[in-house]
Amino acid sequence: MLQLEDLVLAQGDFRLQADLAVPGGGRVAVLGPSGGGKSTLLAAIAGFIAPQRGRILWQGRDLAPLAPGARPVSMLFQDGNLFPHLTIERNLVLALDPRGRLTPERRARIEAALARVGLAGFGPRRPSALSGGQQSRAALARALLSERDLVLLDEPFAALGPGLRAEMLDLVTEVLGAAGRTILMVTHAPDDALRLGDLALVVDEGRAAAPTGVEALLRDPPPGLRNYLGH
């Protein structure tokens, strides 16, 4: 379980408050208007922003003393999710060993993960030789390999077309969801939220609300979300 206890994040004039819990294995869409603080919330969980107040706990353990790389968190950013100068295989092995040493055993695991996202045999290629969708798949394969329980998706599929985006969301559910990961995904599109799964939380007017059932939320949105969705 992920707990945000009386959390306050501050960046310049901007303040965001959160006091909520996400059940282990939950798949949560993070909704809300641009500039509302969705990315800030994820950045704090990943360890890029230190809270002004409050605690972030994973399985009851305070994450504050842990550097981003030491947290049980895999993060997919809006772009730049692969090192462009390394092959896919080299990119992925960093999830297994920060020193990047390739062993036959690791090669086999990488190949299996690539096969799982439909990229069998792509290991020796550079990211630039892959399409946008394929790059997203490779990044998902790395999140799968890293065996970190919490996966944060900061609109990594925003640049893809609607069809591809739906495909990637299914893959997230199928691959990472099936592996029991807890997933938080920032999105603008209600369809994406429905597609991802069960829960959604709204970040608006300086507050992150507790996650609720996504269908119920979209059927009867709170006023802020209603304006944002244009209903």
Next chain:
Amino acid sequence: MRRLAGWPGAAASGLVLALVLAPLGAVLWRAGGAGWPEPADWAALRFTLWQAALSALLSAALAIPVARALARRRFPGRDLLVLVLGAPFILPVIVAILGLIAVFGRSGLLNAALGPLGLPPLPIYGWHGVVLAHVFFNMPLAVRLILQGWLAIPAERFRLAASLNAPVWRLLEVPMLARVLPGTLAVIFLICLTSFAVALTLGGGPRATTVELAIYQALRFDVDFGRAVTLALIQVALCASGAALVQRARLPDAFGAGLGRSVQRWDGGHVLDALVLGLAMLFLLSPMTMIAWRGAPGLLHLPPEVWGAALRSLLVALAATALTLALALPIALWGRSLGTFAALLPLATSGLVTGTGLFLLVHPLIAPRLVALPVTVLVNAAMALPFAWRALAPAIEAAEAGHGRLADSMGLRGWTRLRWLLLPALARPLGFAAGLAAALSAGDLGVIALFAAGDQATLPLMMARLMQAYRMEAAAGAALLLIALSLGLFWLFDKGGRRAAA
């Protein structure tokens, strides 16, 4: 968040500061023995200021039409032209001087053409030659700096001006020049303040001696430490003021990418631009061509001591390159302002002042000629450091901005961060920086002249001696060898970096 250990950068910065400031300290410490400047010293100061100002003005004035032509024309060979503009920077000074003598000298091409017309021959020795050589080196630099300014004007503004039929020159270009020119003038002024090899070979005498040259003469011929210290103090004050000027004027970026573009415009002047570019290329390429022309026969019967000098130059260049990178990389990775200060400080110092200080430091201990080559390596590495740092620092910043968070979230720190994030992104700039350091060091004629005994000359010093003995054919042969060495080293390192990055 500390991702890389800080001590290598701190140590490298400390070393550089010591290397630059300890000789300065030695000069100040001996300043007790310095007398009030003599009339000849004041004359050197006046000439230094005057020639630097004139060189800066001429370089910038000539560069404006060239930069404008490059900014508004697209034609085949334009990229090559921009490349030629970068060549004087890594061309050994002494080689270029020999080429200039071949074109503008008493028996050069120009006077051979003027003679039959009944015109008097133009002199190259004296202040004319000093300014001519400075314009040859700095006009291309000015073009690159001013071209940046031109290309920074958004294309939409030109479109808007064209649709309004407004005068582009007064509306867009004069304000841009007003912004770019002060920095350009200041940096060329600073470069010309510390020029030594040009003054040594083309200047001299009571009317064309720079402070830098006067220091050399005081130490080397008169063995007058007091006078050398007086002159060194004058030079320190000059450099500090020059550096302050550059700092105030905010230098535009000559290294920046994107000189390959040109902006589409709707004003005329095709013929004028073609003429301007043709003349500029003639000015830059004819000396280089003359060296190849005159040097080729000389290559066949080079004096045997030239080969020894070439080997010494190669070793000095390789050692200085290794040292430059060993200093620049940790300082750039460290990214603190103290490191930036240390990396840029050598730009504001003069080789001969540092040389004088080192001379004063080692002189009581051992004969300076015994350490001639190590001292040259040290000083050359310090001189190349600002350029190497400028190549590396932006690449590190870009790699961290693009993928730093990803590396953080994957827990890449220390050596693994260097190995997987930074070094791959740095292969190209590292190769470029190494090439620059090697070429600058191989072609440098500075402190080595202060320290070397007869049998210790590097190739540039050997060339200067051959020229002073009027053995021009042998000098031209040695010049070709030196070009091959400097440009060859630059090409090899740069290519190596590109290949590693591919």
